[in-house]
Structure formats: C-alpha cells, structure tokens
Amino acid sequence: MKKNLxxxxxxxxxxxxxxxxxxxxANSGHEATxxxxxxxxxxxxxxxxxxxTSAIGRVISWYNSHLNYVSVSLLMTIESSFIPFPSEIVVPxxxxxxxxxxxxxxxxxxxxxxxxxxxLVFACFGALLGATIxxxxxxxxxxxxxxxxxxxKVGHLLLLSGEKVKKAxxxxxxxxxxxxxxxxxxxxxxQLISIPAGLAKMKFGPFILYTALGATSxxxxxxxxxxxxxxxxxxxxxxxxxxxxxxxxxxVIAIIFVVFxxxxxKKGKKQNSEA
Numbered sequence: 615m616k617k618n619l620x621x622x623x624x625x626x627x628x629x630x631x632x633x634x635x636x637x638x639x640a641n642s643g644h645e646a647t648x649x650x651x652x653x654x655x656x657x658x659x660x661x662x663x664x665x666x667t668s669a670i671g672r673v674i675s676w677y678n679s680h681l682n683y684v685s686v687s688l689l690m691t692i693e694s695s696f697i698p699f700p701s702e703i704v705v706p707x708x709x710x711x712x713x714x715x716x717x718x719x720x721x722x723x724x725x726x727x728x729x730x731x732x733x734l735v736f737a738c739f740g741a742l743l744g745a746t747i748x749x750x751x752x753x754x755x756x757x758x759x760x761x762x763x764x765x766x767k768v769g770h771l772l773l774l775s776g777e778k779v780k781k782a783x784x785x786x787x788x789x790x791x792x793x794x795x796x797x798x799x800x801x802x803x804x805q806l807i808s809i810p811a812g813l814a815k816m817k818f819g820p821f822i823l824y825t826a827l828g829a830t831s832x833x834x835x836x837x838x839x840x841x842x843x844x845x846x847x848x849x850x851x852x853x854x855x856x857x858x859x860x861x862x863x864x865x866v867i868a869i870i871f872v873v874f875x876x877x878x879x880k881k882g883k884k885q886n887s888e889a
Contacts, residue, residue, distance in 0.1 A: 682719040687740035694744025705737050706840025741829035745808040752812030786810035798828025
C-alpha cells in the first residue's frame with residue numbers, strides 16, 4: 615500500500631509540475647496577445663522568443679547553459695520516463711562538445727573517443743533510471759491505473775494516451791522480453807516500452823540488461839550524429855529516425871541469421887544422432 619501511494623504521489627507531482635508549466639505558458643500567451651494590439655514592438659519581441667518561452671525551449675536554454683555530465687543524466691532520465699522529452703537534443707550536442715577542447719566540463723581528456731565513452735556512460739545511466747521508474751510504477755500500480763492515468767487530463771498534457779500505451783503493450787506481448795531491447799530503437803515505442811514490461815512483471819535482471827543494451831545502441835547513434843553533424847539540430851532531427859530504422863533492420867537481419875544458424879545446428883545434430 616505504501617509503495618502504491620508513493621508511486622502515485624510521484625506521478626501526480628511530475629504531471630502537475632508539467633501541467634503548471636503549460637498553463638503558465640498559456641497565460642503568458644494570452645497576455646502577449648492583448649499587448650499586440652497596443653504595442654507593435656511587443657509583438658515582434660514575442661514572436662522572436664516564442665520557442666524560448668515554451669517548456670522545452672526553456673529546458674534547452676538551461677541545458678545549453680549547464681552542459682555537463684550530470685545534466686546529461688538528468689535529461690536522459692526524464693526522456694526515458696513517461697515525461698515527453700526528445701533525446702535527440704540531449705546526446706548529440708553533448709557528444710560534439712565532448713570533443714571540443716574549449717568545453718571544460720565535457721572535454722576531460724585529450725582523447726575524444728574516451729570523452730564520448732564517458733558521455734555514453736552517463737547518458738545510459740539516465741536512460742536506465744528513467745526506464746526503471748516506468749517499470750516499477752507500472753508494476754506497483756497495475757494496468758487499470760496506468761490506462762486511467764494515460765487517458766486523464768494530466769496524462770494528455772504529458773502526451774500520453776491509452777492508445778499509445780496499448781501500442782507499446784501489444785509490441786511487448788508480440789515480441790516478448792527482447793522487445794525491451796529492440797523497442798528502445800523504435801520511435802514512438804522507445805520511451806514507453808518499459809511500461810508493459812512492468813505490467814507483465816518481467817524479471818528485473820533481464821529488463822535492466824535488455825534496456826541497457828538498447829539504450830546504449832541508441833545513444834551511440836545519437837553521439838555519432840552529434841559528432842558528425844557538429845551539433846546541428848536540423849541535421850540531427852532529419853536523420854535520427856532514418857538511422858534508428860537502419861539499426862532496427864540490421865538487428866532483425868542479425869537475429870534471423872542467429873536463428874537460422876541455430877536451426878541448422880540442431881538439424882545437423884539430429885541427423886548425426888540418427889546416423
């Protein structure tokens with residue numbers, strides 16, 4: 615009972631904080647609209663700063679001013695939980711700055727590859743922490759509450775819905791435990807795949823292992839994009855989905871190859887035993 619109450623309070627606290635931010639932004643928008651008719655300069659200023667006054671825009675601004683390994687872990691924790699936040703704006707800029715000698719917080723050694731490896735450790739730690747939050751909340755609270763929360767007003771503010779949770783759960787049921795690995799590479803499934811794992815009471819050891827492998831694979835892609843694109847957000851957004859699909863295709867091919875070899879090996883043993 616205490617665990618359920620604690621988990622419920624955590625979800626409501628995070629949801630309320632997010633909802634309050636959105637409401638404040640909406641109120642600010644209404645006030646700015648009224649001022650437009652009175653002062654043309656206010657309109658120009660408001661138009662130029664629309665992104666900065668949004669919730670994600672504020673976080674991005676804060677992140678750019680506090681770009682370090684701790685902030686990377688923090689935002690990756692948020693990204694991997696039920697709170698919507700794109701990992702594409704967390705890892706790529708950090709990967710680029712980790713190779714920039716002028717950045718004193720991320721450039722800790724003269725070997726760029728080592729700096730990126732350190733970055734990946736912190737990013738994957740954050741992803742595991744966020745996924746673990748989803749896992750235990752789902753496991754403790756159960757399916758009825760998860761679907762109710764996803765379809766609630768707060769859930770919608772967090773861009774959740776019963777349909778999205780159902781999509782992730784169907785994917786988990788269809789592919790089994792390994793979906794916690796493969797699902798980390800699929801847009802739209804990545805952040806939610808730990809929820810059905812918790813609902814199904816998947817063993818925590820395999821869950822952490824598969825999640826770590828999937829999160830590491832995805833973060834490597836993002837780090838590579840960030841380094842090659844030199845932190846260019848437009849290029850990152852343009853090619854991140856394509857690369858995730860490419861990795862997924864390669865993964866499927868690898869799985870098929872392993873299964874095919876396993877079947878051939880079993881057939882060979884069977885034929886030898888019959889002979």
